[in-house]
Amino acid sequence: MLKPPADAKPDDPANYIAINANSRYKLRITDVTESNIYSTFEVEDWTSGGGIIIKPDNTKPEFNKFAGTNPPTDLTGGYYRTLADGTFDIVMTSTGSLEYSRSLVTKAGDEIDWLTVGTPTTEQKDGLTITTFPVTIADATGKRPVSLTFINQAASYDPDLQTTLTFVGPEAAPVVSEVVEGHSKGNSVDVTSPDAPEATMVKAVGSYVSLNVFCVDGIADITSPTGYSVTEVATEGFTTTYRVAITDAGTAADNATIEFKNKAADSNMVTLTIKHKKASQPSIVANDNGSYTNSSYNDGTLGGTAGAVTADMYLIDGSTIYVKATCKESVAAGAVKVDAPAGVTVTEETAAPGIFKIEIPTATSLIAGTAVTVTFKNATDETVTSTLEITPKSAKPTVSLTDSASGAVTELDATCTVDLGSLSTNTFTLTVTAPKGATVDLTTPLTSKWLELDSGDTGKTTIAAGASETYTLKAAGDTSSNDDVVLTFTNTVSGGGDLTVTLKKKPTI
Structure with a gap:
């Protein structure tokens, strides 16, 4: 709707008349000629004209005020900040009945229930509807903003005729x-x-x-x-x-x-x-790759912890065990480095990174019972280490004099000297222990000799691995021979070392 000035020219811009809600407009025609219609306008507010009882019902609800004990504060950007907990009222003015909907400002999250709306109350004033919505806030700190959209029921499908208020709780740490x-x-x-x-x-x-x-x-x-x-x-x-x-x-x-x-x-x-990120300590555990096996006489049992492992290895040329040593940084070859002591070689299997071969190439390079240490290092930081302590063990059988017949026999390094006169009808006993087992010929060495075995021991020609056997000897019926009696206990494991026990007859003075 436009109103040209009285002296307007055809190319002059028109003056538009704004059409406002809740106002009425009267067009009064004052004169009509062949070329023009002359008129005047009267603009009158609905509430000031008196006697008008019909009003539009599809206008946008207007926010009136906050009321109650804990009203929010207005923030820039269209937000209202609430307390963490509390209550307040939202007062809305509209031309008809209102309803509301509640939603999060963003799609993500499920924190909508920190703001709830109770049953609204309404009153009529100056031809308008005043609606009060009671709001409760609970645990609002750090929650996503919630929007309340107020809808004129007569125009609920038109977003332009809806009013939205958005609420956010107190400032919170990210x-x-x-x-x-x-x-x-x-x-x-x-x-x-x-x-x-x-x-x-x-x-x-x-x-x-x-x-x-x-x-x-x-x-x-x-x-x-x-x-x-x-x-x-x-x-x-x-x-x-x-x-x-x-x-x-x-x-x-x-x-x-x-x-x-x-x-x-x-x-x-x-x-x-x-x-x-700190370099991880290498973890040393039992080998789990069946393609790599220990020497048959080494069981490969590991003791201690993954960072401080212990193991036994028999002193045999080529004695071998396998372990698995890895770190968290990488499973590639070279991720774990090794320092090996003299007498021990350590090799990572290229076809199976993390599997290490531990070998004693030459048994005489180590001393039985004297432990040596292999150090595994994280390649990214070689100060971060784990250890494998190896205790070398002799596989050679051993002998001890367990009954000297009241001093008739003396022993020195597997050589026994027998005082046959003192032995008379007594017996003496030797005990042989074989870590990996052994066999012995008990017939030939004693044939036509001055000693003989007790009848119950003649069948003890085999000693089981880790076991011991006792051999009881006594003076033979013919003691004229002076030749040494030599018993050889042959190790079941090749290269493990044999035991030779020499029994000497003490000369008669």
Whole structure:
């Protein structure tokens, strides 16, 4: 609708008349000519004209005020801040009955129930409907904003005729969460303690972690620690994704911190601590690859812990066991390095990284019972180590004089001297122990000799691995012979060493 000035020319712009809600307009025609219609307008508010009882019912609801004990405060950006807990009233003015809907400002989240609306009350005043909505707030801190949309029931399908109020709780510390698959290899973010999140990073240029930071009020400017950068990657709703990266490994300090502060109240913040990833201690465990087997006489049993392992190996040329030694950083060959002591060689199997062959090439290079230590080192930090302590053990059978017949027999290094006169009808006993088993000929060495076996021992020609046998000897019926009696206990394991027991007849003075 337009109103040209009285002296307007054809090319002059028209003066438009604004059409306002709740007003009435009267067009009074004052004169008519062949070329023109002359008229005047009267504009009158509905409530001031008197006697008008019909009014439009499809206008936009108007926010009137907050009332009650805990009214929100107005924020820039169209938000209203509430207390953490409390109640207040929303008073709306409309031309008809209202209804409302409740929704989160963002799609993500399920925190809508911190704001609830009770049963509204209405009253009529000056031809308008005044509706009061009671609102309850509970545990609002740190929650996503909630919107209340007020709808004129007669025009509920027209968004332009709806009024929305958005509410947010008190300023809160940001909330940090981990970005799945958002880190460079080997890095991680631990949010187990939300107030003290930790990032673990490999100390190298380009190493990074990613984290989501949720804060309704936004995040204040961030100061990056020396040697690090903090970059915004993306923002969705009230969550911003940041990437924390190492830009200078030389100056990037361990235990550096980054503060994420609420933009509206920077005393509300969360501090991320950055820890440098420490090299993991190599783990030494039993070999689980069936393609690699120990020497048959070594059982390969490991004792101790994965960082301090113990094992026994028999002193036989080529004695071998296999162990598995790995670290968390890598499963590739060379991820674990080894220092071997003299007399021991250690080789990683190239076809099976992490499987190590432990070998004693020459038995005489080590001393039975004297332990030696193999050191396994993490290749990324060779100061981080684990150990394998090897105790060499002799596989050779041993003998001891367990009954000397009251001193009739003396022993020195597997050689026994027998005083046959003192022995008379008594017996003496030898005990032979064979760690890996042994066999012995008990017939030939005693034929036509001055000693003989007790009848119960003549069948003890085999000693089981790890077992012992006792041999009881006595004077033979014919003691005229002076030749040494030599018993040879042959080791079941080739190269394990045999035992020779020499029995000498003490000369008669």
